[in-house]
Amino acid sequence: MSELLDRRAQKKALTRAHVRAVAQELFAERGFDAVTIADVARAADVAVQTVFNHFSTKEELFFDGRTPWVTGPADAVRDRTPGMTAHTALRNYLVALVRGRFGALASVKSRTYLRTIEGSDALLAHERDLIHECERRLTEALHEVWASPDDRDGIVSQDPATAATLTAATWLGAARALIIGQRSRVTAGACPLEIAETLGQLAERFFDAAIATMPAFEEEAGAAVMPAVEWPASRAS
Secondary structure (H helix, E strand, C coil), X not given: CHHHHHHHHHHHHHHHHHHHHHHHHHHHHHCCCCCCHHHHHHHHCCCHHHHHHHCCCHHHHHHCCCCHHHCHHHHHHHCCCCCXXXXXXXXXXXXXXXXXXXXXXXXXXXXXXXXXXXXXXXXXXXXXXXXXXXXXXXXXXXXXXXXXXXXCCCXXXXXXXXXXXXXXXXXXXXXXXXXXXXXXXXXXXXXXXHHHHHHHHHHHHHHHHHHHCCCCCEEECCEEEECCCCCCCCCCC
């Protein structure tokens, strides 16, 4: 029985990979909006329902296997080297992400992928959803670090939820501005490797400055204490 289940799982994985490869080739050739699920099924020689068995939407099919950055920041925080702070691990990951995303655009395939996204409102909207998911995951990872009594990362915060939310929003917002805000330069003909280096250096300076200028913490019992955020009381109407 176990061997049979293994064969079925392997067959399912192979079918999924085949459908994805065929679909992504069609998207690159024709553009995302011009390709239907029926086109994908026909080209992959499978039933339309088979496509939907593996991918709930056409957008999911397009991005499948292409977005390690959705979980990357959270993974960098959780899997950081012992003794490394969450801020440093996140800084290192985001700097590498900025350089890597533009360095990859030196290939024709990656530039085609970018042009396909930029040419579809549906893909741009789904990309924004993925960015929000990335932020949610990072917020959770940072909160785990700063709220745990056994792993506070050197910071004892009276409000770890707010600290995590603000850090995830501002740091990912900066990375998003560097990547999405600048990628049109590549489609306009700029050298992606030069952009990768320039923006990589800018990312280094930005995140290093962010760490250096973090709010001063009061030393208490050998650890830094972040003051709790005091929200203004609501006024009666």
